[in-house]
Amino acid sequence: MKPPPPAPDLPVLTRRDADEENEAQFKPLEWGLIRRLWTYTRVARGKRNWLVALTLIRSAQISLLTWTMALIIGGPIARHDGAQLAWAVAGYVALAVVTDVMFHFRQRFALELGEAVVNALRADIFRRVQSMPLSFFHRVKAGRIIGRVTSDVEAVRVGIQDVLFVSTVQAGQMLVAAALMIWTDWKLFLVVVALAPVLWILNRHFRGKLSQLSRAASESFSRVTATLAESVNGIRVTQGFARQATNAGLFRGLLADHARYNIALARTSAILTPLLEMNSQFFISALLLLGGWRALHGDMAMDTLIKFFLLANTFFAPIQIIGNQYNQALVSMAGAERVFRLLDAQPDWEDAPDAMPLPDPREAGGASAGVRVEFRDVVFGYDPARPVVHGVNFTAEPGQAVALVGHTGSGKSTLINLAAKFYLPTAGEVRIDGREIRTLTSHSLHRQMGLVQQQNFLFSGTVADNIRLGRPEASDAEVVDALRRLDCLDLIEALPGGIHAQVGEKGGALSLGQRQLVCFARALLADPRLLIFDEATSAIDTLTEARLQKALVTLLRGRTSFIVAHRLSTIRQADLILVLDHGRIVERGRHTELLQRGGVYAQLHRQFVQLDGE
Numbered sequence: 001m002k003p004p005p006p007a008p009d010l011p012v013l014t015r016r017d018a019d020e021e022n023e024a025q026f027k028p029l030e031w032g033l034i035r036r037l038w039t040y041t042r043v044a045r046g047k048r049n050w051l052v053a054l055t056l057i058r059s060a061q062i063s064l065l066t067w068t069m070a071l072i073i074g075g076p077i078a079r080h081d082g083a084q085l086a087w088a089v090a091g092y093v094a095l096a097v098v099t100d101v102m103f104h105f106r107q108r109f110a111l112e113l114g115e116a117v118v119n120a121l122r123a124d125i126f127r128r129v130q131s132m133p134l135s136f137f138h139r140v141k142a143g144r145i146i147g148r149v150t151s152d153v154e155a156v157r158v159g160i161q162d163v164l165f166v167s168t169v170q171a172g173q174m175l176v177a178a179a180l181m182i183w184t185d186w187k188l189f190l191v192v193v194a195l196a197p198v199l200w201i202l203n204r205h206f207r208g209k210l211s212q213l214s215r216a217a218s219e220s221f222s223r224v225t226a227t228l229a230e231s232v233n234g235i236r237v238t239q240g241f242a243r244q245a246t247n248a249g250l251f252r253g254l255l256a257d258h259a260r261y262n263i264a265l266a267r268t269s270a271i272l273t274p275l276l277e278m279n280s281q282f283f284i285s286a287l288l289l290l291g292g293w294r295a296l297h298g299d300m301a302m303d304t305l306i307k308f309f310l311l312a313n314t315f316f317a318p319i320q321i322i323g324n325q326y327n328q329a330l331v332s333m334a335g336a337e338r339v340f341r342l343l344d345a346q347p348d349w350e351d352a353p354d355a356m357p358l359p360d361p362r363e364a365g366g367a368s369a370g371v372r373v374e375f376r377d378v379v380f381g382y383d384p385a386r387p388v389v390h391g392v393n394f395t396a397e398p399g400q401a402v403a404l405v406g407h408t409g410s411g412k413s414t415l416i417n418l419a420a421k422f423y424l425p426t427a428g429e430v431r432i433d434g435r436e437i438r439t440l441t442s443h444s445l446h447r448q449m450g451l452v453q454q455q456n457f458l459f460s461g462t463v464a465d466n467i468r469l470g471r472p473e474a475s476d477a478e479v480v481d482a483l484r485r486l487d488c489l490d491l492i493e494a495l496p497g498g499i500h501a502q503v504g505e506k507g508g509a510l511s512l513g514q515r516q517l518v519c520f521a522r523a524l525l526a527d528p529r530l531l532i533f534d535e536a537t538s539a540i541d542t543l544t545e546a547r548l549q550k551a552l553v554t555l556l557r558g559r560t561s562f563i564v565a566h567r568l569s570t571i572r573q574a575d576l577i578l579v580l581d582h583g584r585i586v587e588r589g590r591h592t593e594l595l596q597r598g599g600v601y602a603q604l605h606r607q608f609v610q611l612d613g614e
Contacts, residue, residue: 030337043117048109050105051106054106054109059168059169060173062314063177064095065095070307071088073306076088110161114158121156122149122153126149128342128343129145132345143227146225151221151335152335152336159328159331159336162328167322167326170322177315181308181312184304184307210272210326213265214327215337218334218335218338220254231247265327272323284313349424352439357444358371358441359433360447360448369399370559370561372432372433374434375430377391378391379391379427380414388414389418394576394578397575401563402560402574403570403578405577406579406580407581448530449532451532456515460504461502463495463518466518466522467482467522471526479525483517492518495514503515528559530560531562532562574591
């Protein structure tokens with residue numbers, strides 16, 4: 001029977017998804033990362049300082065307990081002095097009690113410090129993610145961001161509250177024990193010194209492989225969380241196309257990859273830890289041989305030999321613990337590396353330092369008026385080398401309704417994203433009320449803007465909570481008034497609980513039409529100067545749409561609006577219709593005027609009529 005072939009070396013992950021940035025390859029323990037993590041302990045500097053003091057004290061207490069035990073054996077016990085033995089043991093017990101009480105506070109402060117650091121990191125991640133432009137979210141999967149906030153930050157927690165202070169205690173224990181061994185018998189300590197090069201060789205051999213496997217395991221887990229989040233978000237599509245079995249197979253493959261790296265990491269650690277243990281036992285044997293020979297020849301007192309061996313056990317005991325902590329430190333470093341890579345990610349653009357707020361004339365007592373939006377030779381590409389908008393010029397006067405029509409991919413949504421400053425033009429200018437959009441703060445513009453997206457996103461909570469999203473201070477009466485102005489109050493009041501009905505995650509408890517109405521009311525309650533409707537009526541039935549059309553005429557008056565729609569009823573009354581084709585405006589004008597030209601819009605109109613049954 002032939003022996004099984006040797007298992008091939010497990011490759012480290014080298015292929016990365018397109019949305020993942022390349023990582024710099026550096027030392028397994030990067031001191032720059034450690035220093036940066038330490039700055040996060042400032043949020044609890046009082047407990048941190050006490051923890052450092054308790055850690056240093058405890059690192060000496062263990063060896064001092066051993067030293068005290070050795071003194072008792074070599075003193076009262078060796079002299080058969082019962083009275084002195086009782087006092088000595090009482091002192092030993094007192095020292096042990098003090099040691100354990102301080103150990104309690106060390107553990108407690110370490111856990112509290114770890115929690116404080118984790119909270120600060122998660123708050124920074126959330127703040128950073130919230131400040132990123134839309135292009136960031138087109139590149140990075142939601143599951144990866146979730147992985148940073150959960151598993152990666154948890155790995156950092158372990159590094160802060162366990163690895164750092166446990167390793168310090170163990171290293172301090174070894175140093176104090178070494179000092180006491182030198183004081184006891186420096187010649188015998190030379191045998192212990194010979195341990196150093198062996199430990200260095202073992203560390204050099206294993207640290208590179210452990211570091212690679214730790215990072216690979218972290219990366220594979222990120223793929224698992226990203227795929228899980230994507231699968232949950234797309235569950236309707238999965239079930240609609242009967243993809244459950246296929247997706248489950250793909251997910252099992254990711255789990256298998258993650259398990260392979262974890263097992264490889266465990267196997268490597270399982271080799272290192274016994275080697276450290278065996279190395280310690282080997283040197284204990286050498287100490288027994290040399291110390292016993294010296295004691296037999298009268299060169300060393302028996303109580304000194306016992307004392308040295310007790311200290312030697314105290315010295316060697318932390319080696320295995322430090323080895324395990326080193327493995328965990330690599331995992332923590334991998335998590336910290338990924339967290340700080342996200343925190344350090346540079347956005348494609350930010351508001352200029354000298355950007356100014358967009359004035360709102362209503363704050364000075366002026367009449368409600370829309371904004372003036374002007375596109376001047378605007379060119380834009382999600383990839384700057386491949387523009388999708390080419391030389392667009394138009395002006396939307398205050399209060400005008402501008403309809404954008406065209407085939408899918410013609411650039412309609414891109415134009416409204418540029419008008420809303422979700423993206424900045426690659427070339428040309430977008431001007432709001434005569435000011436170049438780069439000179440305006442995004443926050444001030446968005447505070448004067450209402451948005452109804454193609455995907456009607458609702459947050460968990462009640463209908464009222466979602467409607468007052470742009471105006472959190474709005475009362476229930478104002479929420480009801482917004483619904484009444486839309487002529488859809490009865491549709492919301494029919495829900496169990498009315499405006500206080502729970503919408504469920506992403507609005508799953510509401511129908512598509514109800515979600516659309518909530519988004520309409522949300523935009524209207526904000527009383528914006530600029531309204532953007534991206535495919536705003538595509539999910540509403542004909543009867544509901546007819547009710548909305550009557551309200552829209554009044555609601556859009558005095559506000560500048562951009563409307564993207566595929567239904568005639570939405571664009572027929574627009575003040576300006578822009579017909580787009582491959583990122584260019586090919587026609588512009590009003591509905592009747594464009595029909596008389598018999599051009600692209602007239603052709604689209606015929607398609608609209610067929611689709612709408614008009």
